[in-house]
Amino acid sequence: MPDIVVKTEDVVKEYRMGSNVLRALDGINIEIERGEYISLMGPSGSGKSTLFNMIGALDQPTEGQVYIDSQNMSHLSQRQIAAFRCHRVGYIFQSYNLLPVRSAHGNVTLPMIFAGIPEKQRNEKAEELLARVGLGDRMYHLPDELSGGQRQRVAIARALANDPSIILADEPTANLDTITGREIIDLIKQLNNEQGVTVISATHDLKMLDVSDRIVDIRDGLVERIRNRDEIEIEVGEVGGE
């Protein structure tokens, strides 16, 4: 039996703006296996970030259920949701979302402070993670003093701080140039391979295609189709010159 880490059941999300109701997700059903690298693809406005928020417990669906590790997320208390975000998921955003007042090191230690990890231990872990993402010599710089690619590396190190089982990335390469984007993708893929962490990434970056195990195409709040790795490889050949 496959080990399902994320499951969504008829997830609907509506945004109310005055008298208008915008149906951003229109009944999403997906199952994601542990250790998979999944890309959510689709044009801008198709609902990728909204789905990302539902899976990451950053917002609540209007209808439907999200299960993570077989837990129904809507049954969790506030404290459980905070612990879930702290321990189970590492978030990576398009705009990095580093805390501007904390150094690279301070950003990486924060989730460990929330987890109650002793100071010495969390400092060592932060140094180790920053070295691993190639920022060993920039640890005490503020985010403002780092390039986009370096900031995203800090965000990746921070996402790994509490050994999450899922990495959620929302267009992690959208603000980066092609080469830096490629490096970030390779880094995320490496974590997926080496640590077996499940990666769910919203993207419209075609560079993501050849590292993904499956691609979920989203259109107008619906799953349009799901493609496997082997179906993709043929298409990658066609866009290889990008």
Added chain:
Amino acid sequence: MNQRAPIEEQIDLPFVESLRISFQSLKIRFGRSIITTAGITLGIAFLVSVWTNNEIGIALQESGRQSTINTFEETTEKGISTKDIWLIVMSLIVCVVGIANSMLMAVTERFREIGTMKCLGALDGFVVRLFLLESGFQGFSGALIGALLGTLGAVLLGLKDYGLDLFFYFPLLPSRPEDGPMQLGVIVVILLGCVLGMILAVIGSSFPAWRAAKLPPAEAMRTEV
């Protein structure tokens, strides 16, 4: 990584950690903190100067001295004129609105930060406590400086109006003359100014912080300022 274990409950942070995080934040954002604090300082300085000026006026009237320039001013026998009450009320309003506004601005531009902290596992209570500590510190230091500046301003004005007589009749402590109005004294006015500044800063910051902390992180992070 006991991934399939039931999801545990998030722990509360030790107070020292909250204190460290809030001071770190004030220190790095020093320029911005100074501007917010200056908002509090100005509000309180204005209020305290008007109020102290009034106290001085009453005290010197009690003593039978008249201001060299305010002789023609209509006063209600002995005591506070309606104009003075008006001035104090106005300065109080300016102070409240000014401080509330500067705290609200300071919190609003940090909504994204609040959402991010929640993504990393912060409890709503932690977010509120963080802003409570930061604004409490800013409120106290800003209001103290403001109260002292305001008093200094009122003393300078008093010197101009009454000359050195001011110091013989200076209303430092509370007093209750037989037929005059109750006088709080300058020390009490300074203390009240400090307390008011701190309370306004803490409410002005914690209330919007609490509202932001209640938002789902996705919404807090969407806010662009």
